[in-house]
Amino acid sequence: MVARAATDLRRQDVRDRLLDAGVSALLSAGYAQTSVDDIVKRAGVPKGSFYYYFASKEALASDAVARYAEMDEPLREALGNGNGKPLVRLKRYFDTYVAHYETKAFVSGCLFGNLALELSDLSPPVRQALSQAMRDWALAIETVLIEAQETGDLSAKVECRTMAGFVVNAWEGALLRMRVEKSAAPLQNFLTITFDQLLVS
Amino acid sequence: MVARAATDLRRQDVRDRLLDAGVSALLSAGYAQTSVDDIVKRAGVPKGSFYYYFASKEALASDAVARYAEMDEPLREALGNGNGKPLVRLKRYFDTYVAHYETKAFVSGCLFGNLALELSDLSPPVRQALSQAMRDWALAIETVLIEAQETGDLSAKVECRTMAGFVVNAWEGALLRMRVEKSAAPLQNFLTITFDQLLVS
Numbered sequence: 001m002v003a004r005a006a007t008d009l010r011r012q013d014v015r016d017r018l019l020d021a022g023v024s025a026l027l028s029a030g031y032a033q034t035s036v037d038d039i040v041k042r043a044g045v046p047k048g049s050f051y052y053y054f055a056s057k058e059a060l061a062s063d064a065v066a067r068y069a070e071m072d073e074p075l076r077e078a079l080g081n082g083n084g085k086p087l088v089r090l091k092r093y094f095d096t097y098v099a100h101y102e103t104k105a106f107v108s109g110c111l112f113g114n115l116a117l118e119l120s121d122l123s124p125p126v127r128q129a130l131s132q133a134m135r136d137w138a139l140a141i142e143t144v145l146i147e148a149q150e151t152g153d154l155s156a157k158v159e160c161r162t163m164a165g166f167v168v169n170a171w172e173g174a175l176l177r178m179r180v181e182k183s184a185a186p187l188q189n190f191l192t193i194t195f196d197q198l199l200v201s
Numbered sequence: 202m203v204a205r206a207a208t209d210l211r212r213q214d215v216r217d218r219l220l221d222a223g224v225s226a227l228l229s230a231g232y233a234q235t236s237v238d239d240i241v242k243r244a245g246v247p248k249g250s251f252y253y254y255f256a257s258k259e260a261l262a263s264d265a266v267a268r269y270a271e272m273d274e275p276l277r278e279a280l281g282n283g284n285g286k287p288l289v290r291l292k293r294y295f296d297t298y299v300a301h302y303e304t305k306a307f308v309s310g311c312l313f314g315n316l317a318l319e320l321s322d323l324s325p326p327v328r329q330a331l332s333q334a335m336r337d338w339a340l341a342i343e344t345v346l347i348e349a350q351e352t353g354d355l356s357a358k359v360e361c362r363t364m365a366g367f368v369v370n371a372w373e374g375a376l377l378r379m380r381v382e383k384s385a386a387p388l389q390n391f392l393t394i395t396f397d398q399l400l401v402s
Contacts, residue, residue: 030319032233107322113377117318118231120380121308130381158398165378166371166394169387173374176314177366179321180331186370193367197359198398 015053017043022064023071027108031061031118058123061115065129068111069136076140086148087199090141091191094171098187101175106182112137113172138164145199153201167194216254218244223265224272228309232262232319259324262316266330269312270337277341287349291342292396295372299388302376307383313338314373339365346400354402368395 021042025034036057040047054060079093101109108114112130119126142164148154170190177186222243226235237258241248255261280294302310309315313331320327343365349355375391 030233032231109318113374114318116377116381117310117315120383127381127383134378134381162390162393165387165390169374169378169391170367170371171374172377173314173370173372174367176317176373176377177335177370180317180328180335182321182328186366189363189366190370192363193399198394 014043014045014049016067017045018050018053018060019064019067022060023068023111026061026064026115027111030114031057036060058125061119061123062125062129065111065115065126065133069133072137079140079144085153086144086151087153087195090144090148090199091195094187094191094194098184098191101178101187102184106178106184109175109179110172113175116172134168138168141167148199154199155201158199163198167198170194215244215246215250217268218246219251219254219261220265220268223261224269224312227262227265227316228312231315232258237261259326262320262324263326263330266312266316266327266334270334273338280341280345286354287345287352288354288396288400291345291349291400292392295388295392295395299385299392302379302388303385307379307385310376310380311373314376317373335369339369342368349400355400356402359400364399368399371395 018039021039022034025038025042029038034057036047036050039057039060040050050060054063075093075096079089081089083089084092112134115126116130120130138161142160145154145158145160145164149156149158149160174186174190178184219240222240223235226239226243230239235258237248237251240258240261241251251261255264276294276297280290282290284290285293313335316327317331321331339362343361346355346359346361346365350357350359350361372391375387378387379385
């Protein structure tokens with residue numbers, strides 16, 4: 001049983017290494033320019049292992065979307081943990097990403113947005129994974145907006161589901177523009193309008 | 202002189218055909234998946250002509266950005282022509298694109314957004330062309346927002362430049378999400394929040 005558990009652990013470990021390598025490779029080069037060879041090299045595993053875990057590069061890209069969403073979990077937990085007012089937490093959530101993109105010199109951007117534009121018309125499974133991941137993400141934001149309405153920090157007139165969807169999409173648009181301008185200005189613009197004009201009491 | 206003028210006209214024509222073919226090819230397949238062969242085939246001109254007008258595929262992509270912006274000119278003229286209230290004209294501008302994307306079954310999206318994510322980190326000239334085109338676009342929207350303030354249809358508190366930049370980016374984000382959802386819902390969401398909550402008196 002112990003040996004079996006250890007094998008399972010190693011399996012999980014190899015799969016995770018392949019997924020993490022996939023996320024990095026897809027973020028830096030995009031889907032078309034990333035090969036299975038690039039991914040196994042980055043992960044430091046033999047090529048045969050790739051096909052043990054994933055039927056194809058497309059299957060990996062699909063799972064990489066879910067993996068990328070998992071990487072956001074600690075921040076989503078902080079978003080919902082009640083430490084500070086709801087809109088303060090939401091602002092802090094986006095501020096963390098602004099700081100992250102600053103350290104990355106405004107390259108690469110968000111895997112969701114990148115794969116959305118590259119694969120939405122080409123890969124139904126990746127499109128489906130993106131749809132699910134972006135809905136889950138919007139739901140996390142909707143939850144904090146509802147909380148903000150309950151504490152009176154957000155106007156009761158705001159339709160939280162519509163607004164959460166808008167905020168997620170506007171953020172993706174701001175990231176796209178950030179990559180063009182190579183500057184945090186579009187992200188600051190997003191924060192200004194979102195927190196000074198949209199999410200107000 | 203007449204012969205010379207006719208030659209100039211044909212040259213312009215071939216260049217335009219290559220650019221239009223480039224816009225279509227880049228929109229449907231993206232930059233990496235489009236070859237110079239694809240473009241000359243679409244344009245119906247011999248391959249040699251391509252290199253007479255463009256030093257490289259990258260040079261064409263750069264000029265295709267400006268060409269794509271030109272295609273928007275009739276709509277931008279309607280945006281500024283004083284026919285109807287400023288915000289009504291702006292809403293009509295976006296409605297026209299919503300109808301356009303509906304007829305296209307929500308594929309391909311906007312060339313600016315697609316090239317922004319594919320090439321911003323790889324091609325300084327394309328990034329520069331995108332930066333210019335997106336600034337010009339935001340300026341056209343800023344102009345109509347200023348007009349709306351003058352007619353009292355938009356709150357004087359709105360900082361029109363910041364807002365125009367935000368609207369352009371949020372629209373790109375809505376298009377990105379449209380491609381994931383294969384539905385007009387993200388565009389309708391953009392219109393609802395933009396016209397019911399952001400651009401109000």
